[in-house]
Amino acid sequence: MPLPGVFIRTAPPPPGGLPSRADVALFVGFVGRRASAVPAALRTDLERGGWAGSGAFARSPAAVDALLDVPVVVESWDAFDALFAWDARLVTTGSAARTSCPLGAAVHAFFAEGGIRAWIVRCGDPLPVSIEPPPLDVLALKRRLIAWAAAAPPPDADARAPLIPGFGGAGVPSDPGDPATWHGAAHLFGIDDVAMLVLPDLPDLFAGAPEVIAEPSAPPPPAEDFKPCAPALPSAEPEERRRPSALAAPRLDRTGYREWARVIAALLELMRRPRGSGHRRDVTLVAALPLPGHADVPVRALAWPLSILAERDLPGSGQSLLDEAQIGSPALQLAWPWIETAVTRTMPEGVSGGDGALAGVLARNALARGAFRSAAGLVLTAVTRTAPALARGDIERGLPDGRADWLGDRLCLVARRPDGFILASDATMAVDRARRTGGVARLIGIVMRAARWLGQGLLFDASGPVLWTRVRRELDGFLTGLWRLGALDGASPDQAFTVRCDTSTMSQADLDAGRVVATIELAPAQPVERITVTLALSDGGDGLEAQEAA
Numbered sequence: 001m002p003l004p005g006v007f008i009r010t011a012p013p014p015p016g017g018l019p020s021r022a023d024v025a026l027f028v029g030f031v032g033r034r035a036s037a038v039p040a041a042l043r044t045d046l047e048r049g050g051w052a053g054s055g056a057f058a059r060s061p062a063a064v065d066a067l068l069d070v071p072v073v074v075e076s077w078d079a080f081d082a083l084f085a086w087d088a089r090l091v092t093t094g095s096a097a098r099t100s101c102p103l104g105a106a107v108h109a110f111f112a113e114g115g116i117r118a119w120i121v122r123c124g125d126p127l128p129v130s131i132e133p134p135p136l137d138v139l140a141l142k143r144r145l146i147a148w149a150a151a152a153p154p155p156d157a158d159a160r161a162p163l164i165p166g167f168g169g170a171g172v173p174s175d176p177g178d179p180a181t182w183h184g185a186a187h188l189f190g191i192d193d194v195a196m197l198v199l200p201d202l203p204d205l206f207a208g209a210p211e212v213i214a215e216p217s218a219p220p221p222p223a224e225d226f227k228p229c230a231p232a233l234p235s236a237e238p239e240e241r242r243r244p245s246a247l248a249a250p251r252l253d254r255t256g257y258r259e260w261a262r263v264i265a266a267l268l269e270l271m272r273r274p275r276g277s278g279h280r281r282d283v284t285l286v287a288a289l290p291l292p293g294h295a296d297v298p299v300r301a302l303a304w305p306l307s308i309l310a311e312r313d314l315p316g317s318g319q320s321l322l323d324e325a326q327i328g329s330p331a332l333q334l335a336w337p338w339i340e341t342a343v344t345r346t347m348p349e350g351v352s353g354g355d356g357a358l359a360g361v362l363a364r365n366a367l368a369r370g371a372f373r374s375a376a377g378l379v380l381t382a383v384t385r386t387a388p389a390l391a392r393g394d395i396e397r398g399l400p401d402g403r404a405d406w407l408g409d410r411l412c413l414v415a416r417r418p419d420g421f422i423l424a425s426d427a428t429m430a431v432d433r434a435r436r437t438g439g440v441a442r443l444i445g446i447v448m449r450a451a452r453w454l455g456q457g458l459l460f461d462a463s464g465p466v467l468w469t470r471v472r473r474e475l476d477g478f479l480t481g482l483w484r485l486g487a488l489d490g491a492s493p494d495q496a497f498t499v500r501c502d503t504s505t506m507s508q509a510d511l512d513a514g515r516v517v518a519t520i521e522l523a524p525a526q527p528v529e530r531i532t533v534t535l536a537l538s539d540g541g542d543g544l545e546a547q548e549a550a
Contacts, residue, residue: 022371022442022449023363025110025196025286026071026119027356028163028185029103030126030145032085033066042083046070049190050179057180069161071187072120077111080104080120087343090128091247099346101126106200106356108343112382113357114364119194121187124160126201129247129348134209139256142205146263147171163199167266176273185267188280192452195371195445196286196359197267203290203353206260207250210348249338249349249387251293257308258315260290264327271331281331282448284428284441286362288353289334289411291387303394305336306407310399322403322410323431330430330441333358336411339421340385351387358412361423362438372443372487372524376408376426383414383421390415395424402433409436440524443487447520450478463514468501471518475499479522489523497522 038046043064046052051059051070059070067083074080086104091097100108103126110118127142135141144154147167154160163184166173174186182190188197252260264287271280292301292308301308308314309321322328335354344352357380365375390413398404407413408425415424426438435441454474461467476499482488483496490496501518503511510517 021193021366022195022446023115023366024117024119024193025115025198025359025363026121026185026188026191026194027103027107027110027198027200028121028123028187029101029106029199029201030124031101031103031120031122032088032125033068033122034083034085036082038065038067042072045073057178057182066159067120067122068159069121069123069183071191072122073117074107074120075117077108080107080111080118084120084122089126092130093128093132099129099348100343100352102200102204102347102352105341105344105347105352106198106359109339109341109352109354109356109382110198110360110363112341113360113380114367115360116363116367117193119187119191121161121184123163123184124156130210138209139206143259146205163201164263164266164270167263174270176279185270188271188283192449194280194283195366195442195449196284196362197271198286198355198359199267200288200353200355202260202263203252203288204250205263206252206256206290208256210247210250213246213248213349247348248293249291249347249351252290252297253292253294254296254308254314256294257290257292257297257321261315261321261327264332268327268329268331282445282452283331284362284445285329285332286355286359287332287334288338288355289336290353291338302388303391304397304407306397306399306404306410309410310403322399322429328429328431330428330432330435330444332429333362333427333438333441334411334429336407336413337386337388337390339380339383339414340387341382342384349387351385354383354412354414357382357414358423362426362442366442370485370487371446372439372482372485374426374437374439375423378423379419380414380421380423386414386416386421403431412438443482443524446482446487447479447522451475451518458516463511463516465502467516468518471501471516472499475501475518475520479520486525489525495523 043052046064050057052064059068063069072083084104087100088098089101091099107118131138145160146164147162147170148154148157149170161183162171165171165181165183165186172181174181174183176189179190185197185199188194267285271283271285273279289305292305298307312318312320314321315326319326335358338351339354339357340351344350361378361380362375365371365373365378395407395413398406398409404410408427410427410429411425412427413424414421427436428438428441430436458467458471479497479499480493483490483493488496498521499518501516505517505519506515
């Protein structure tokens with residue numbers, strides 16, 4: 001009889017041919033390091049990858065020992081726990097009290113909800129929840145951790161790496177073709193199997209000093225009723241009760257939302273950075289929508305966050321955050337509301353963002369049913385409470401002009417039902433209705449990721465009819481496999497997709513430059529219109545460059 005609450009899973013073997021895996025997440029952020037030596041196998045992997053030893057872009061021995069700004073793969077929560085001190089974040093400067101950090105809570109939720117493989121890029125230790133005495137500008141100190149100029153580094157810059165190098169013109173931006181410039185989230189360019197990018201610290205970086213939650217008044221004690229005591233059990237100790245911090249969870253004002261959206265937009269731009277095939281348009285950015293809670297934010301935003309996302313002129317130029325020029329992208333999935341799990345109960349208000357749990361349930365869905373299927377309706381086993389609790393009226397309320405039919409039309413909602421919590425919607429932030437379904441966005445990502453791998457193997461082949469035929473054959477076989485799995489609509493492969501790679505897809509300039517362009521038209525097994533994906537192989541990158549249009 002299996003032990004209640006313990007689940008044993010066998011990871012499926014990697015498929016042959018072009019890769020279709022879409023369950024691997026990259027976590028980037030702040031977490032402590034355990035006082036233990038780097039395992040020999042991990043050190044060997046870092047040396048093989050060029051991050052340790054004598055490579056051209058290898059980190060210093062001290063950075064390698066601290067696992068600072070190097071990509072580390074973990075395949076279980078225990079493996080993560082053995083390397084990183086996720087539970088050692090200071091509650092207050094100079095105090096002995098410790099709590100979980102956002103990255104640790106997100107990784108725990110990822111594995112608890114079904115993820116089996118994650119990459120970790122540690123960018124330094126987390127700041128204390130409450131910095132005492134507070135600096136003159138707490139937000140300036142926090143935002144400097146995203147990226148900093150050489151003339152104004154953070155006080156402990158030697159023990160940190162920027163989350164997004166070059167953000168806001170600070171520091172040197174990353175180059176997809178130069179691993180020496182890969183820091184923080186830019187490690188995405190070097191990890192081919194990553195399908196999701198998660199930065200759990202972002203909400204905290206745009207919130208000011210945390211507010212103190214007033215202690216609730218104690219209820220009157222019950223009337224005394226003395227009865228004989230039961231005999232004491234030998235060596236029985238009462239269970240330690242862990243209570244949430246008296247500090248409030250990070251909350252944003254209008255300026256905070258505007259700056260948070262700028263970072264989200266910068267990450268989306270990083271993923272689609274134009275440099276041949278050096279882009280990562282095949283990756284989904286999974287983030288937690290920050291909590292509102294200041295006087296200049298509408299009170300209704302806590303229950304219905306579309307009110308702040310749709311507010312006109314919040315980012316300037318008469319736009320809203322939902323617009324495509326801001327964060328209205330099919331490559332972004334936002335988790336809402338915040339959640340309580342076993343490791344968040346000592347964190348401010350006992351909750352953290354739901355990005356790790358969302359990434360975990362998407363990984364489980366990809367492994368068990370296929371990433372192209374919607375994850376809506378799947379049970380979230382690690383969630384014990386949400387903040388706020390969603391009311392039915394707020395969930396059903398949408399926006400005019402097709403911007404949102406209901407709350408879950410743009411957000412990935414965690415909602416309660418009688419038997420527990422479920423993922424109530426699997427949506428992207430796309431402006432186009434046809435791209436809002438999470439499964440469709442992941443399907444396009446799978447095709448793009450396969451194209452990257454195919455391009456890496458064909459990069460040095462001479463462009464010509466022989467190569468074009470091979471490209472068509474490889475892509476046709478891969479898409480036929482997706483059709484057989486039910487990812488594509490149509491009674492036959494001919495109805496589900498077409499692949500073209502010949503002189504009709506390439507201009508004379510493409511032919512002269514040795515660039516190979518393949519065009520794929522596919523019909524996802526979702527109620528959306530046909531989508532065209534154009535793939536280009538040139539000598540400036542390491543795979544097929546992808547562009548798509550609905």
